[in-house]
Amino acid sequence: MRRSGRIVRQVLEAAKEVVAPGVSTMDLERVAEQKIRDLGAKPAFKGYYDYPCVLCTSVNDEIVHGIPSERRVLKAGDIVSLDCGVVLDGYYGDAAITVPVGNQISEELQKLLKVTRESLARGIAAACSGNTVGDVGAAVQRHVEANGFSVVREFVGHGIGTRLHEDPQVPNYGTPGHGPKLRDGMVLAIEPMVNVGKPGTRLLQDKWTAVTEDGSYSAHFEHCVAVTRNGPMILTD
Numbered sequence: 134m135r136r137s138g139r140i141v142r143q144v145l146e147a148a149k150e151v152v153a154p155g156v157s158t159m160d161l162e163r164v165a166e167q168k169i170r171d172l173g174a175k176p177a178f179k180g181y182y183d184y185p186c187v188l189c190t191s192v193n194d195e196i197v198h199g200i201p202s203e204r205r206v207l208k209a210g211d212i213v214s215l216d217c218g219v220v221l222d223g224y225y226g227d228a229a230i231t232v233p234v235g236n237q238i239s240e241e242l243q244k245l246l247k248v249t250r251e252s253l254a255r256g257i258a259a260a261c262s263g264n265t266v267g268d269v270g271a272a273v274q275r276h277v278e279a280n281g282f283s284v285v286r287e288f289v290g291h292g293i294g295t296r297l298h299e300d301p302q303v304p305n306y307g308t309p310g311h312g313p314k315l316r317d318g319m320v321l322a323i324e325p326m327v328n329v330g331k332p333g334t335r336l337l338q339d340k341w342t343a344v345t346e347d348g349s350y351s352a353h354f355e356h357c358v359a360v361t362r363n364g365p366m367i368l369t370d
Contacts, residue, residue: 134224134225134357135368137219137221137222137368138226138228138357138370140172140174140221140226141218141357143168144168144169145165145228145229148161148165148168148188148217152207152213154207154209154234155207156206157204157205157206158192158202158205158213161213162187165188166187166188169187169219172219173221174220175219175220176217176218177217177219177225177297178216184200186200186201188201188217189214189216189229190213190214191213191216191342191353192207192211192212192214193211193350194345194349194350195342195344196288196326196345196351196353197214197216197288197326197343198341198343199214199342200341200342208234209236210234211235212231212233212234212238212246213231214231216353223295225295225297227293227355227369228355228356228369229324229353230354231249231352233246241329242329245282245327245352248327249325249353250354251276252272252276252325253323253324253355253356256273256305256325257356259272260360261315261360261364261365262360263315265311265313266307266311266312266313267309267312268309268310269290270304270305270306273306274305277305277327282327283327283328283332284306284325284327284328284332285332285334288326289303289305289324290302290303290304290322290355292321293322293357294320301321303322303323305325317360319359320358320359321358322355323356326351326353327352327353328345329350330348330349331345331347334346356368356369356370
């Protein structure tokens with residue numbers, strides 16, 4: 134899983150390098166697909182429940198599962214979430230980053246990206262053997278809400294291994310001490326999705342793209358994290 138995780142990270146970094154005003158989200162898809170092929174892995178998303186692409190590209194008020202398109206052209210001041218998964222020798226890796234478009238985004242969006250990254254770090258720090266899924270979610274939720282943002286409820290993190298999505302579900306909110314207990318050897322995809330406004334979501338007509346109900350912008354960061362006797366180990370760095 135460390136090998137598949139490193140490939141995911143290289144794919145995301147390659148796509149991130151291309152993000153710029155005037156670039157389409159399909160341009161990012163082509164870069165990601167070529168990189169996955171070059172690194173000898175297979176895409177985890179393409180064909181998964183008939184999803185058509187290797188990458189999810191979610192722009193501004195899109196939370197997750199935005200489908201790459203030639204028509205969706207990035208503009209200066211946008212933010213775009215890049216979410217990718219691969220499978221290598223039967224084991225999956227899955228990670229996401231949110232990237233600013235152009236040299237300058239608003240102070241509010243800079244704060245959104247910073248707080249979402251920090252909330253992921255807080256969740257990872259709580260992914261220790263003997264803790265619970267609720268400890269992870271509570272750590273994320275506390276930091277997000279203390280900074281005036283909200284946590285998406287409808288979409289959550291998950292276990293991952295020989296399948297892309299495994300038990301347990303890993304919400305980005307929760308009560309300390311509640312939920313399944315974490316044990317050495319488990320791997321979790323922890324992925325805060327954080328909105329500037331309220332937490333409500335709705336699904337677009339393509340049946341994939343989830344957007345904020347109030348039109349506010351959203352950020353998404355994700356790592357695969359192994360629970361080990363020596364503490365949490367990030368597999369997608």
